[in-house]
Amino acid sequence: MVKYVQAAFLCGLFWGIVLTSSRSYADPVVTLGEPHSIDSALLNKKIPLSVHLPENYHSAQQSYPVLVMMGSDYRTRFAMLAATLDYMADTQIPAMILVGIDLPEGNRVLLPKGDKADTTIPDSYIAFMESELLPYINQSFRSAPFRTLFGASNSGFFSLYTLLQKPALFNSFFASSPSVGAAPELLTQRLNDGPLKAFSETRWLHIVYSDDDFDNVTQFVPEFTEKLIRQKPAQLNWKADVMANQGHVPATDFTTFLLHLYPDYNPAENLDNLTQIQHHFAKLSTRYGYKMLPPLAMLFDAGVELGRSENLSEAEKLFQHALQLYPENKKAYVGMGWLLREQGETTNAREMFEKALQIAPDYSLAKRLLQSLQE
Incomplete structure (x- = not known):
C-alpha cells in the first residue's frame, strides 16, 4: 500500500469527489486565532494572548500538544504559524493548539x-509561563502533556535561555535566528552550570538561521552549537540548520522545525492494516509521552484503498476504529457509509450518510453519496 497521504491519487472517481468536496465552499472560513488574556500578578500587567485551535477541536475528544509562540502581536507571523499547523496537521504532524503571547513592548524585553546581563525580566516571563500561562492553558483547553516553545530573533534567544534555565517547562524548543550575540557569555555559563546539565528527561532543540543573517546570529550561533556538541546531556536531541540566502528569521523555519520534531509521523514504511497503524502510533506515544491517536485522514485513506482492493474485512476494521475515535466527525460516517454501499448494504449506508449530514447539514460529499443510492 502506498503511504496514506498519497492514496488520494490512486482512488479514482471516489477520491475525485473527496478532494473536491472535503472542504467545500459552504464550509466556514478557518479563523486564525481568538483573543484571550491573563491578568498577570508576576508581570504586573494584562498579557494579551492569541489562541488557534485545531480545525476539528470541537468535534473531537482527544487532547492536543501545545505550541507557545513568543510575540504573537506580529500578526502576519502568527497567521503563518497557524496556517502551517492546519496545513500539516494529521498528515505530517499531529494537530496542535497554538498559543501566542503578545509582546507590545517588542521582543527586546526578553x-x-x-553589561551585567540582568535577567530579571526574562526570568519573570519564565515564571509567568510556569505559574500562570501553562495552568491557564491546561484549565481552558484539552492540552496534552507535550509543549513546545517557539521564538524568533530576540525571542529565539529567550527560547535558548529558557531551555538552559528551566528545561522542565517545555519538551521542545525552537529558535529561529536567535540573537545569541546579545549575551553569549550568559548562555555559556548556563550551559556549563545550569539545570540542563543534569536534566534526565528527553528534550528537543532546533536552531535555524541563514548564512546572510544578522551578525549577532551568524557570528555567535556556531560557537554556541560547538559548545553544545561538547557539553550537551545525552537526552538532548538537537539540530542546527543554516539556510541559504533567507535573511533574518528564514521563511521556511517553522516547517523545518516541525518536520525535525516529527520525522516519522507519516512513516516511510507502508501501513497496510489497523494493527500496523496502532503499533506505529503506540511507538510515537511512548516517544512523546502522551497518547497519540491515529489521525482520521490515515484511517480513512487506508480504509478506502483496502475497500477498493476488495479487502473489505480489514477496511471495515479501519472505519469502525475511526468511528470509535472520532464519533462526532462527519468524515468517519461517510467512510463507513461508502464501504457499506460497496458491500451492497444500502440501508445501512444511508444511515451513515444521514448521520454525517446531521453533524454537517451542508456536507456536499455526504449529499452526493446519499444521492448515489437513488441512482
Whole structure:
C-alpha cells in the first residue's frame, strides 16, 4: 500500500469527489486565532494572548500538544504559524493548539539588560509561563502533556535561555535566528552550570538561521552549537540548520522545525492494516509521552484503498476504529457509509450518510453519496 497521504491519487472517481468536496465552499472560513488574556500578578500587567485551535477541536475528544509562540502581536507571523499547523496537521504532524503571547513592548524585553546581563525580566516571563500561562492553558483547553516553545530573533534567544534555565517547562524548543550575540557569555555559563546539565528527561532543540543573517546570529550561533556538541546531556536531541540566502528569521523555519520534531509521523514504511497503524502510533506515544491517536485522514485513506482492493474485512476494521475515535466527525460516517454501499448494504449506508449530514447539514460529499443510492 502506498503511504496514506498519497492514496488520494490512486482512488479514482471516489477520491475525485473527496478532494473536491472535503472542504467545500459552504464550509466556514478557518479563523486564525481568538483573543484571550491573563491578568498577570508576576508581570504586573494584562498579557494579551492569541489562541488557534485545531480545525476539528470541537468535534473531537482527544487532547492536543501545545505550541507557545513568543510575540504573537506580529500578526502576519502568527497567521503563518497557524496556517502551517492546519496545513500539516494529521498528515505530517499531529494537530496542535497554538498559543501566542503578545509582546507590545517588542521582543527586546526578553533579552538580558546591561553589561551585567540582568535577567530579571526574562526570568519573570519564565515564571509567568510556569505559574500562570501553562495552568491557564491546561484549565481552558484539552492540552496534552507535550509543549513546545517557539521564538524568533530576540525571542529565539529567550527560547535558548529558557531551555538552559528551566528545561522542565517545555519538551521542545525552537529558535529561529536567535540573537545569541546579545549575551553569549550568559548562555555559556548556563550551559556549563545550569539545570540542563543534569536534566534526565528527553528534550528537543532546533536552531535555524541563514548564512546572510544578522551578525549577532551568524557570528555567535556556531560557537554556541560547538559548545553544545561538547557539553550537551545525552537526552538532548538537537539540530542546527543554516539556510541559504533567507535573511533574518528564514521563511521556511517553522516547517523545518516541525518536520525535525516529527520525522516519522507519516512513516516511510507502508501501513497496510489497523494493527500496523496502532503499533506505529503506540511507538510515537511512548516517544512523546502522551497518547497519540491515529489521525482520521490515515484511517480513512487506508480504509478506502483496502475497500477498493476488495479487502473489505480489514477496511471495515479501519472505519469502525475511526468511528470509535472520532464519533462526532462527519468524515468517519461517510467512510463507513461508502464501504457499506460497496458491500451492497444500502440501508445501512444511508444511515451513515444521514448521520454525517446531521453533524454537517451542508456536507456536499455526504449529499452526493446519499444521492448515489437513488441512482
